[in-house]
Amino acid sequence: MSGRLSSTERNEALGALPAWTLDEDREAIRRKFQFADFNAAFAFMARVALQAEKMDHHPEWSNVYNKVEILLSTHDAGGLTQKDIALAHFIDAVAG
Amino acid sequence: MSGRLSSTERNEALGALPAWTLDEDREAIRRKFQFADFNAAFAFMARVALQAEKMDHHPEWSNVYNKVEILLSTHDAGGLTQKDIALAHFIDAVAG
Numbered sequence: 001m002s003g004r005l006s007s008t009e010r011n012e013a014l015g016a017l018p019a020w021t022l023d024e025d026r027e028a029i030r031r032k033f034q035f036a037d038f039n040a041a042f043a044f045m046a047r048v049a050l051q052a053e054k055m056d057h058h059p060e061w062s063n064v065y066n067k068v069e070i071l072l073s074t075h076d077a078g079g080l081t082q083k084d085i086a087l088a089h090f091i092d093a094v095a096g
Numbered sequence: 097m098s099g100r101l102s103s104t105e106r107n108e109a110l111g112a113l114p115a116w117t118l119d120e121d122r123e124a125i126r127r128k129f130q131f132a133d134f135n136a137a138f139a140f141m142a143r144v145a146l147q148a149e150k151m152d153h154h155p156e157w158s159n160v161y162n163k164v165e166i167l168l169s170t171h172d173a174g175g176l177t178q179k180d181i182a183l184a185h186f187i188d189a190v191a192g
Contacts, residue, residue, distance in 0.1 A: 038154050042145045049138045058134050062158035 004079040013085045020088055027080055028060075028073035029088060033095055035066045044068060047094045048087075057083040059091075100175040109181045116184055123176055124156075124169035125184060129191055131162045140164060143190045144183075153179040155187075 005013065014022060020029040035041040041063055048070075052058045060071040070091065072084040100123075101109065110118060116125040131137040137159055144166075148154045156167040166187065168180040 038145075038149060042142075042149075046138075046142065049134075053134060053138075058161050060158070060160045062156070064156045065154050 004074070004077040004081060005085075010080055013080075013082075017085070017088050017092065019092065023071065026071065026073055027078070028071050029080065029084060030069065030071050031088070031091070033068045033070070035068070037066050041066050041068050044094060048091055051090050051094075052087065055083060055087060057087055059087065100170070100173045100177060101181075106176055109176075109178075113181070113184050113188065115188065119167065122167065122169055123174070124167050125176065125180060126165065126167045127184070127187070129164045129166070131164070133162050137162050137164050140190060144187055147186050147190075148183065151179060151183060153183055155183065 010022075014020065014029070017029070020031045022028075023030050033041070033044065035044060045061070045063060045068060048059065048061075057074070060073075062069050072087055073079065074081040074083055106118075110116065110125070113125070116127045118124075119126050129137070129140065131140060141157070141159060141164060144155065144157075153170070156169075158165050168184055169175065170177040170179055
């Protein structure tokens with residue numbers, strides 16, 4: 001389950017995550033989010049952080065006021081795994 | 097109180113913040129932090145977020161697992177102000 005996805009598996013998974021873009025260099029996926037204000041942005045980050053800790057799979061992310069940018073990749077596997085896809089779906093659901 | 101600091105005021109303020117480095121291009125200050133794990137890193141971020149919201153002055157920051165990088169500057173003033181210095185002191189105190 002935590003093996004690196006083949007390009008076929010990756011494309012199939014990304015088909016269900018249209019808001020995410022593939023970063024070929026990093027073999028990662030990225031998405032930018034914009035919220036009403038810092039309160040909303042950090043509330044979102046807190047929900048993602050709790051889930052990340054539960055999954056023991058953590059995002060690379062940055063925040064400037066109401067904006068959050070997230071990059072997902074699995075360092076141990078050297079690329080994208082099902083963990084990234086699962087976390088991306090969770091994040092999409094939280095972002096609404 | 098929220099005016100841009102003169103270079104003399106800036107140097108004096110930075111003397112009391114030895115762990116921060118001046119980013120001349122951005123007219124900002126930066127510091128990198130490393131914690132035991134993601135739990136500790138995000139707990140730190142949550143404390144900083146609450147204070148930032150209280151001050152209505154927010155960091156630019158990024159997090160990768162146990163690492164947090166923070167940049168402080170006052171966009172409205174086009175550079176460093178006392179708000180950045182005050183937030184940096186709070187952050188130093190929280191980071192311990």
